[in-house]
Amino acid sequence: MQQTTQLTALKNNQLVSTPDVKVDFFSKSGFELACRISRAFATSNAVPEPFRQFNEKKDKQGNITLVENPSAIGNCLVAMEVANSVGLSVISVMQNADVIQxxxxxxxxxxxxxxxxxxxxxxxxxxxxxxxxxxxxxxxxxxxxxxxxxxxxxxxxxxxxxxxxxxxxxxxxxxxxxxxxxxxxxxxxxxxxxxxxxxxxxxxxxxxxxxxxxxxxxxxxxxxxxxxxxxxxxxxxxxxxxxxxxxxxxxxxxxxxxxxxxxxxxxxxxxxxxxxxxxxxxxxxxxxxxxxxxxxxxxxxxxxxxxPGESGGTVLEQPTQQQTRQRKKVDLG
Known part of the structure; x- marks a missing residue:
């Protein structure tokens, strides 16, 4: 019945309205939309470098090469989620973000x-x-x-x-x-x-x-x-x-x-x-x-x-060959 109604509307040049898809990280269509938006952001040079798919890198001679950033799409998704949680725009989130450690x-x-x-x-x-x-x-x-x-x-x-x-x-x-x-x-x-x-x-x-x-x-x-x-x-x-x-x-x-x-x-x-x-x-x-x-x-x-304590940073020492052989004997009974 619904298909017949849509065909009739198309024949009469009437626009069939479809519900808009919203960004939702926990639904298939919503997550696909979020990924499409993230790819669009990643191709822009108006967003900071952590969110760009390719970044320019200069060598000592001043030559510029493009270096791919594999984290760009993921970073854009994180920025979109943060923007949604705090109620601010995605661009403002990106403009004030840094990647540290x-x-x-x-x-x-x-x-x-x-x-x-x-x-x-x-x-x-x-x-x-x-x-x-x-x-x-x-x-x-x-x-x-x-x-x-x-x-x-x-x-x-x-x-x-x-x-x-x-x-x-x-x-x-x-x-x-x-x-x-x-x-x-x-x-x-x-x-x-x-x-x-x-x-x-x-x-x-x-x-x-x-x-x-x-x-x-x-x-x-x-x-x-x-x-x-x-x-x-x-x-x-x-x-x-x-x-x-x-x-x-x-x-x-x-x-x-x-x-x-x-x-x-x-x-x-x-x-x-x-x-x-x-x-x-x-x-x-x-x-x-x-x-x-x-x-x-x-x-x-x-x-x-x-x-700082006297011991400082912890350094793991490698076991000697004799200690390794002794451990194997113990393990083998």
Whole structure:
């Protein structure tokens, strides 16, 4: 009956409407559409290099060759899923993404946009203050110690202006109206930047005029990790935070590779494990009350740089031939 109706409509030059297919990663037609869109994005030179199917590479003579990026389609699919989950455009997701250590990371400003777009809070604001000049210490990795099988470290001390930044916002009610209840990140200070190793890294932006911007980015990233982890789920650390923690080198396909042994990296506690503050705004002054002593102690204890142990990185030694023969005898009974 339906076929007869369609044939009659075609004979009468009437358009037969068909339902539109939407992107859906868990249906055949929806996933095929997502792959077609991803292939279209991958052929564009208006998207960043991690999402392009072919990227230009220059040799020492200045000759340009095209290098295929096998991860382009997959990266585009990931960007589409992230854009769908946070309610922002696919292009904005791509423009703010980096590939670091084989993972897509998004910039801090994109995480701020995602938190603001969630409308769970009022737009993020930042409270800054100057805590005065202090002396802070950090450890710099030097040469490899064959005897101890680890890198040697030299301790340095710098005198810095200890600036502090806190990201905060008002909570909103079910009618999207701001309340007097506020939420705020843990304090991010220049002392933390030094002791965590962000300050002394090659190409660090913490030493120049960008330090105020970096403080805001890091405070916003901490805020999002604590109060809106579901909004930034899948983004991991921000691009800026990942570069501060790991030494990376840009690659020809737009990604970044680590150039240090991961066992030599100090362990940093997850931001979600650090207590945060939830305080009320003073109705008369409108100012945020100071963080409690317990929170400051938790920040001091949880984010302080640790001295590398004497054992250093773990090195697996190959068994000798005699040990191998003994093991075979034991296995054979």
């Amino acid at each position: 084989g993972q897509l990371r998004w910039s801090a400003k994109y995480q701020i946009a995602a938190v603001n777009a969630s409308r769970r809070f009022t737009p993020l604001k930042f409270k800054r203050r100057n805590l005065g000049y202090i002396k802070a210490k950090y450890k710099e990795k030097t040469d490899w110690n064959n005897q101890l099988r680890k890198f040697n470290y030299v301790e340095h001390e710098v005198e810095i202006e200890n600036l502090e930044c806190i990201a905060w916002a008002y909570e909103v009610d079910e009618n999207m109206r701001p309340t007097k209840e506020i939420v705020q990140s843990i304090p991010v200070t220049m002392q933390m930047a030094v002791e965590e190793g962000w300050y002394a890294k090659d190409g660090s932006k913490w030493q120049g005029d960008m330090r105020l911007q970096m403080l805001q980015y890091r405070a916003a990233s901490f805020f999002a990790s604590i109060y809106a982890p579901d909004v930034i789920m899948g983004m991991g650390r921000s691009s800026e935070e990942a570069r501060d923690i790991i030494d990376v080198t840009p690659q020809s396909d737009g990604s970044y590779s680590a150039n240090v042994n991961l066992q030599d990296l100090k362990s940093t506690p997850d931001v979600g494990d650090i207590p945060s503050t939830r305080e009320s705004v003073d109705p008369e002054t409108g100012e945020i009350s100071q963080a409690s002593q317990n929170t400051e102690q938790a920040v001091s204890d949880g984010l302080r740089d640790e001295t």
